[in-house]
Amino acid sequence: MITLNEKQQIILKYYREGKSQRSVQRETGIARDTIRKYIRQYDEKLRELNNLQDRDDVKKADIISDIVEAPKYHGGKKKEKL
Template identity: 40%
Template sequence: MINLDQKAEILIKYFRENMSQRAIARKIKLSRTTIRKYIDDYESKCEEIGKLTSDNGVTNNNTLNLVTEMVLAPKYEGLIKISLYYGFKYRFCNVAKSNEKAI
């Protein structure tokens, strides 16, 4: 899982140091698609902020919400914690029983 420091490091390397997504992925040892996801997310939020501020010239709640989303730690939706121990134990016992029967 990626934390806020890594997310910031990705964005700094891409926008300030002009590193490619592939180079960042190699250096940080993350998937290039993960790097692209955070960069695209940041760019889309910057565009939305630009549109909101150019429309009325005033910072409103939507703009502030987007800025706070940009600086929050990454969210992982749809991930389920799975305990592999019980599944492994069940399969191991079945294999052991079949081996005992074969002997």
């Protein structure tokens, strides 16, 4: 399971350090599909935040809260690998 700190590191390495998804994958050992998912989610929330009017403080707070939220996992039963 990925922690909030690991999710944050993915985003920071990609945006601040300018690393590729593949490079982030090599450094963290986290699957590239997962890295891609967190980057996509961050981009979507950032776009929402940038499109809001200044008076939408409550909505901004909700979006920021989504950005810094710990990763969610589905509680379904996984198939056993053979």
